[in-house]
Amino acid sequence: MLERKVELWIALGMMLFGLVSALIWIPADTQTPAIYTFRRQTLLGDAFLPMLAACGMALFGALQLFVTWRRARYQSANPPMDGGTLAFFAMLGAVLAASLVLMFWSGPAVWALFGDGSGTYRTVRGEAPWKYIGFLVGGTVMLWGIIAIVEGRFTLRRLIVSVIFTVLLILLFGVPFDTLMLPPNGDW
Amino acid sequence: MQPLDYVWAGVLAFFQGPEAFSLLGVAIPIAVIMVAFGFFVGIVGGATPGLAGPFIMAVSLPILLSVFGFTPDALLPVMGFLVGVMKGSTVGGAVPAILFNTPGTPDAMLTTLDGYPMAKKGQAKKALRVAHFSSVTGDTFSDLVLFTCAPFLAILVESYLGFPEKAALIILSLSFVAAVVGDSPLKGLFSAALGLFVASIATGQDSYPRLTLDTGFLRDGVPLTTALLGVLILGEVLVSLEELFRRRRSTSEIAPEPVQGGDNSFTLRDRWRLMPYISVSAVIGTIVGALPGIGSTLAATLGYVTGHKMHKGKVPFGQGAPEGLAATEAANSSVSGANLIPVLSLGIPGNVGAVFLILAAESIGGFTPGPAVFRFSEGEVNQQAVIAFGLFTAMMFANILNWIVGGHLMRACGIMAKVPKHVLLPMVLLLTLTAIYVQETSFDAFYFAFALAVLGYVMRKLLIPTLPFVISMILAGNFESAIRQAFSVSGGDPFFLFSSPLSIGFLVAAVLVVVVLTRRKGAQASEEVREDVERSA
Numbered sequence: 001m002l003e004r005k006v007e008l009w010i011a012l013g014m015m016l017f018g019l020v021s022a023l024i025w026i027p028a029d030t031q032t033p034a035i036y037t038f039r040r041q042t043l044l045g046d047a048f049l050p051m052l053a054a055c056g057m058a059l060f061g062a063l064q065l066f067v068t069w070r071r072a073r074y075q076s077a078n079p080p081m082d083g084g085t086l087a088f089f090a091m092l093g094a095v096l097a098a099s100l101v102l103m104f105w106s107g108p109a110v111w112a113l114f115g116d117g118s119g120t121y122r123t124v125r126g127e128a129p130w131k132y133i134g135f136l137v138g139g140t141v142m143l144w145g146i147i148a149i150v151e152g153r154f155t156l157r158r159l160i161v162s163v164i165f166t167v168l169l170i171l172l173f174g175v176p177f178d179t180l181m182l183p184p185n186g187d188w
Numbered sequence: 189m190q191p192l193d194y195v196w197a198g199v200l201a202f203f204q205g206p207e208a209f210s211l212l213g214v215a216i217p218i219a220v221i222m223v224a225f226g227f228f229v230g231i232v233g234g235a236t237p238g239l240a241g242p243f244i245m246a247v248s249l250p251i252l253l254s255v256f257g258f259t260p261d262a263l264l265p266v267m268g269f270l271v272g273v274m275k276g277s278t279v280g281g282a283v284p285a286i287l288f289n290t291p292g293t294p295d296a297m298l299t300t301l302d303g304y305p306m307a308k309k310g311q312a313k314k315a316l317r318v319a320h321f322s323s324v325t326g327d328t329f330s331d332l333v334l335f336t337c338a339p340f341l342a343i344l345v346e347s348y349l350g351f352p353e354k355a356a357l358i359i360l361s362l363s364f365v366a367a368v369v370g371d372s373p374l375k376g377l378f379s380a381a382l383g384l385f386v387a388s389i390a391t392g393q394d395s396y397p398r399l400t401l402d403t404g405f406l407r408d409g410v411p412l413t414t415a416l417l418g419v420l421i422l423g424e425v426l427v428s429l430e431e432l433f434r435r436r437r438s439t440s441e442i443a444p445e446p447v448q449g450g451d452n453s454f455t456l457r458d459r460w461r462l463m464p465y466i467s468v469s470a471v472i473g474t475i476v477g478a479l480p481g482i483g484s485t486l487a488a489t490l491g492y493v494t495g496h497k498m499h500k501g502k503v504p505f506g507q508g509a510p511e512g513l514a515a516t517e518a519a520n521s522s523v524s525g526a527n528l529i530p531v532l533s534l535g536i537p538g539n540v541g542a543v544f545l546i547l548a549a550e551s552i553g554g555f556t557p558g559p560a561v562f563r564f565s566e567g568e569v570n571q572q573a574v575i576a577f578g579l580f581t582a583m584m585f586a587n588i589l590n591w592i593v594g595g596h597l598m599r600a601c602g603i604m605a606k607v608p609k610h611v612l613l614p615m616v617l618l619l620t621l622t623a624i625y626v627q628e629t630s631f632d633a634f635y636f637a638f639a640l641a642v643l644g645y646v647m648r649k650l651l652i653p654t655l656p657f658v659i660s661m662i663l664a665g666n667f668e669s670a671i672r673q674a675f676s677v678s679g680g681d682p683f684f685l686f687s688s689p690l691s692i693g694f695l696v697a698a699v700l701v702v703v704v705l706t707r708r709k710g711a712q713a714s715e716e717v718r719e720d721v722e723r724s725a
Contacts, residue, residue: 001371001544001651001713001717002651006650010375010650010652014375014378018381021385025399026398026399029398029399029400029401029402029570030392030394030396030398030399031394031395031396032394033265041680042675042678042679042680043672043675043676044671044672044676045394046392046393046394046396046398048668048671048672049384049388049392049664049667049668049671050384050385050388050398050399052384053381053382053384053385053388054381054385056377056378056380056381057378057381057382057385060374060375060377060378060381061378062320063374063382064372064374064375064378066374067374069705071710071713071714072689072714072717072718073716076302079651080649080651081649084430084433085430088429088433088434089664092426092429096638098213100631104631121229127202135622139618139622140263142614143614143615143618146429146613146614146617147610147611147614149429149433150429150432150433150436150610151436151610152436158611161611165618166618169618169619171625172251173234173622174369176249177254177255177305179250179252179254180626181255181625181626181629182625182626183621183622183625183631183634184623184631185629186625186628186629186630187629187630187631
């Protein structure tokens with residue numbers, strides 16, 4: 001169970017999101033209002049469903065606020081998020097960003113360095129081994145990095161596991177199916 | 189065609205469908221192979237803590253679609269595979285709970301109560317046999333109820349429900365799911381409303397795609413599969429990884445394997461002795477499963493508590509009683525078949541596994557789960573009914589397979605529980621991202637996936653249930669269409685949803701469910717607070 005104060009903030013956030021959506025976002029970002037008349041016919045417009053959802057969010061948020069307000073105070077030893085959360089997401093974000101950059105650029109970089117220079121990476125994105133390089137490098141770094149975040153150290157054993165698993169994925173998705181494109185080849 | 193002809197056509201569609209290969213001159217249909225393969229993969233996945241049936245269904249879907257394409261011939265092999273996974277993972281889930289006291293899913297927590305003490309006494313094999321026997325009995329019973337109830341319910345729905353009633357029924361279902369899942373019905377309702385809101389981005393009928401903030405990024409809306417995988421799978425991966433990061437523990441989490449040497453026989457007499465517990469739990473699980481959103485954890489709890497009340501044996505519950513294990517496993521396994529009753533008769537998914545079955549059907553086309561499936565037209569053949577009965581045949585085939593080889597496979601999969609979670613979770617992350625990319629073929633899909641993973645993470649941390657969110661995302665299109673048509677048919681009557689006693693009844697029930705459960709869960713929360721305060725004092 002969460003602390004009463006945290007629950008009050010959640011309820012307030014739910015209510016505010018609903019209100020902002022209903023009063024600002026939806027009217028400004030839909031072509032037809034919730035209900036409108038066209039050629040003497042009354043119809044439901046494109047704003048109806050999101051408006052219903054937004055009003056629902058605001059209402060449930062307000063009710064949750066009321067119900068939580070009446071609840072007894074409660075101190076919890078475990079807040080839902082804290083500095084540890086921030087540290088975890090900072091490290092995870094860095095690993096994901098690095099691995100995605102490597103995934104995106106490794107293939108073209110290797111092609112530029114070692115290819116026969118006959119065209120761009122786009123022309124060979126469907127040919128082995130070029131089409132697997134980005135996924136292999138990026139996938140391996142992603143796995144190795146995340147395992148290292150949890151274990152607190154980089155080890156050769158985990159690197160080997162990461163390479164093996166990424167190769168397995170290539171064997172599962174890439175090798176048998178010509179129609180499936182591994183990342184990042186669809187973007188090139 | 190008469191109804192019985194449809195049943196027979198379904199059986200033939202399964203056994204005489206496209207051939208995979210021929211063995212000694214006998215054609216082996218691809219649907220049969222796929223059910224068997226799905227069942228095997230399901231057991232292995234279920235036996236691996238951190239994986240579960242829905243995850244395997246999610247990542248295998250793009251591969252299946254790529255292999256089988258988008259023709260009606262693909263329906264039975266693809267859905268058969270998913271059904272096989274569902275059944276395999278149900279029995280496989282008991283393996284780590286019994287052998288290593290590591291419940292892979294919340295409902296398996298109750299399996300540990302008697303399963304692990306049995307393993308500690310050296311009776312791990314017997315515990316696995318009890319779990320398998322109870323699980324497959326409960327599952328088979330539940331499937332039989334599904335086969336008999338779903339067509340009748342669908343016919344009733346088709347005969348009596350117009351557009352306003354259908355819209356009101358969706359509101360009732362969403363309220364029910366929202367109210368029963370999680371600690372707070374109001375948070376569940378917020379989650380359902382948020383799902384409707386996200387689903388409405390870039391959909392609608394106007395030329396301008398709504399709620400896109402005039403950006404190209406949102407112009408095609410939020411991809412449904414990416415959203416489901418992001419919120420359900422990646423959100424859970426983030427929560428688990430953070431937990432492991434905080435603990436900085438690795439392989440030592442899994443308890444050492446106890447030495448085996450006790451009485452591992454499981455005779456016919458033992459089976460007969462367990463039947464009362466299994467029967468009662470199977471009925472409980474089936475009833476719970478037929479109601480959308482409740483899930484197998486409550487079924488397992490109710491089955492265990494009821495079994496506890498019935499029990500008069502030597503070994504008390506919680507100390508390695510086979511009766512406790514049987515009651516739990518029969519209850520949680522009988523949920524899966526009954527869970528398809530609302531899917532096939534109403535088009536409303538009640539759990540995550542059903543969500544992926546609907547997604548597969550929608551992706552392939554030619555089969556739209558809902559009341560129209562069981563329209564037994566005599567003149568023109570309703571192919572959807574044939575597919576539905578083909579699916580039932582696939583489920584029965586999976587059950588037979590489960591009876592014959594499920595127990596052996598289960599015992600062989602004990603090794604999977606030794607895979608360290610902190611190594612497995614990043615693999616799940618990369619596998620999910622790959623599955624998403626091969627469907628969307630754009631890095632944009634990764635950004636959606638990460639955004640929705642963070643949403644799923646935040647929702648879990650703030651104890652906002654994710655199931656109402658994904659179910660309302662799936663139902664949003666049908667809901668909007670039913671509401672628009674009901675409004676149009678009523679001639680613009682603002683009270684169009686209150687136009688018949690049935691729709692009024694559904695709406696009143698929707699409000700009552702929320703009010704009653706809010707009060708009950710509020711009282712439970714207050715009680716917990718009081719106990720906590722007393723404990724700390």
